[in-house]
């Protein structure tokens with residue numbers, strides 16, 4: 001099978017380095033992967049092409065790149081499945097992380113965030129002589145998260161990290177959840193309150209905007225965003241409601257439950273607190289921008305029609321949730 | 324100059340375990356790896372890790388006996404005793420560190436059956452046990468704060484007054500060469516799979532440490548013992564784990580018939596790997612395969628079990644072969660998988676070269692002898708990694724650093740690298756030489772071997788070596804020059820290939836992974852001994868070491 005790879009390249013060794021596109025025609029087996037094609041180029045045509053790759057079987061996490069604009073493992077995607085009618089596949093380095101050379105990106109920021117979540121089990125009780133007793137279900141659940149191979153695909157396509165490099169990001173938060181959800185971590189009831197406390201800080205679990213890009217990008221079905229949502233539930237269950245994010249969620253529910261729709265003016269005020277002057281001032285620029293762009297919500301917030309019926313529904317849903 | 328009491332080379336399971344032990348033992352420790360630790364090849368282990376837990380009615384002696392028999396009586400029984408006795412604690416330690424092992428109904432660690440063992444003692448995390456263990460070991464490495472040189476490539480060893488006293492390492496990200504001084508080096512550089520084509524091994528598994536140690540005078544042992552795994556995918560050679568057969572999958576011929584009955588009536592598909600691979604190869608040679616493959620049938624296991632315990636290999640089948648094992652049998656064949664031989668060590672990782680230790684797949688203790696049992700290798704890495712780390716920490720306490728001129732060493736190594744970069748283009752390519760080596764090994768040092776074929780390979784290797792001396796690299800740049808690294812790795816692999824071939828030619832019997840059509844029987848009288856190779860003036864020189872036998876007398880082996 002003939003394919004054309006359009007590769008975004010970058011050589012830091014030349015004066016004034018800039019990225020550029022180069023295309024290569026290669027012939028691979030019909031069920032060959034994008035990685036097979038890249039290796040073929042590197043071996044037969046152009047040894048200057050740099051990329052990380054190793055296991056060829058979606059387990060070492062080395063070869064995450066952007067293929068046709070989306071992050072994925074080059075070794076997992078068959079070329080025939082991703083090439084267009086013209087047999088072209090575009091390959092770029094993973095996003096968010098700075099490019100080192102060609103398809104190689106700098107992972108240091110990635111590892112820094114993994115280290116920031118204290119990525120090791122911290123049991124508080126006494127270690128048993130033999131193994132910890134735990135249900136198979138609890139371990140299977142954790143294994144679906146520890147299946148993360150740290151390839152960085154989720155980080156590459158995270159829309160928050162793209163604009164806010166301080167966000168812990170989907171990989172590190174999923175890693176954190178792997179501990180908070182572990183019955184062996186934390187106190188004897190398996191609650192990892194200190195971790196949750198750390199993770200409710202700014203740049204943590206409440207900064208995710210739920211765009212679902214990480215869920216789509218993950219080649220291992222880890223669904224980082226779902227783990228972040230689970231972290232939020234754990235934080236609220238542990239009584240960690242005194243953070244902007246948690247209050248945002250609570251107030252959101254309260255407001256919607258009252259009027260049947262979101263009062264966008266009250267939400268920020270109630271979240272940070274009416275008398276939190278510095279935070280209130282912080283909203284000013286956003287408010288002004290919203291005003292200029294005609295996005296300022298109406299100061300008169302009306303209940304929706306039939307709000308009584310909605311409130312009953314809302315209450316029922318809440319009760320069901322508690323059960 | 325960078326300086327550490329103990330420098331561990333390689334950050335797979337063996338390396339990280341060794342580093343943590345050395346640091347705990349009080350040594351100033353560092354670890355160096357050509358890839359980030361979690362990218363190490365240990366992550367590819369799928370099926371599980373063996374241990375006999377007494378509170379489950381198992382005995383280490385039972386595990387040891389299965390291992391001895393699996394090795395075709397070539398492994399050293401004293402070393403096997405050490406490994407099997409330590410297995411339970413090593414396993415529980417890993418659980419305490421956080422490995423999410425599958426459980427049984429009572430919430431205790433669950434087991435699955437594995438080849439060559441009379442009871443189920445393989446502990447596992449789905450079908451990605453290696454990744455689960457490796458990531459947890461990395462977590463412990465992070466916790467320990469051990470200095471970790473990531474994406475640094477060891478190019479050679481530093482010797483001063485005949486003493487090994489450090490390494491030269493290329494920082495891949497910048498292209499900068501560094502000298503690192505150390506009182507002890509622990510080689511944990513893994514296997515040499517890529518010397519063969521195809522292989523189940525990752526592209527980074529290139530025998531670097533085996534070659535570096537060999538060139539520094541270390542003895543290699545059992546190098547003829549190369550494991551061919553019974554179930555690898557055609558084409559890429561990627562592995563479909565023995566876990567599939569452990570869970571009950573069948574091997575079928577082209578007519579859909581199970582064929583293992585004729586070869587291993589008791590253990591059937593779960594006989595030792597060498598036995599199953601030979602049976603498959605015999606069937607394929609007799610025309611009972613299809614396109615050079617037999618079939619692995621998992622359909623009767625059912626979707627639920629496959630999704631819970633074999634989901635990753637199902638994905639591999641779909642991604643790489645376009646076959647969904649829930650619905651269809653997967654075409655498989657024997658493929659190069661594991662190196663039983665390696666740097667000869669004792670049970671504390673010591674080699675014959677002062678200051679050099681080894682552990683993990685690059686080492687040969689020897690606990691695997693002629694054939695490794697599935698799920699014994701992960702165990703080997705953590706047990707002997709830890710022991711080597713312990714020993715090195717204690718041994719370096721009273722040792723002084725050897726003095727040498729670091730900048731002169733850097734200059735010399737830079738010069739050597741520059742010569743490679745400066746080679747003029749010719750028609751040859753590193754990849755072509757590697758392919759030539761891989762194919763000749765796979766043709767003549769595979770499941771069945773004979774004198775003529777192996778001599779042919781030895782000759783080819785000579786020719787490839789000559790080409791290697793002149794082969795150019797395209798990339799002359801400093802930053803992330805993988806082209807240069809492949810060239811250096813090829814040199815390491817050629818050394819390995821030569822010692823494998825020379826050892827296999829020397830052994831005139833069939834035992835474990837070595838099945839010679841011209842010497843089809845096991846000959847205990849003459850060949851129950853280890854073949855040792857060390858570097859001589861004109862290539863590998865051969866000597867022998869006796870096999871340690873403690874309590875299990877060699878018997879005829881049948882499954």
Ligand SMILES: Cc1cc2nc3c(=O)[nH]c(=O)nc-3n(C[C@H](O)[C@H](O)[C@H](O)COP(=O)(O)OP(=O)(O)OC[C@H]3O[C@@H](n4cnc5c(N)ncnc54)[C@H](O)[C@@H]3O)c2cc1C
Nearest residue numbers: 333334335337357365368370371477513683684698700701
């Ligand atoms: C597909 C597959 C499945 C397997 N399944 C199982 C199983 O189920 N159970 C089992 O027990 N065993 C299994 N094995 C075998 C087992 O996984 C390996 O033998 C074992 O993990 C090797 O570990 P290691 O620590 O010795 O080496 P590796 O994990 O290979 O690590 C080697 C390290 O050395 C470093 N390195 C190498 N050369 C250099 C250099 N020049 N400079 C710097 N660093 C260097 C690498 O970067 C790496 O960090 C399997 C093997 C394969 C291939």
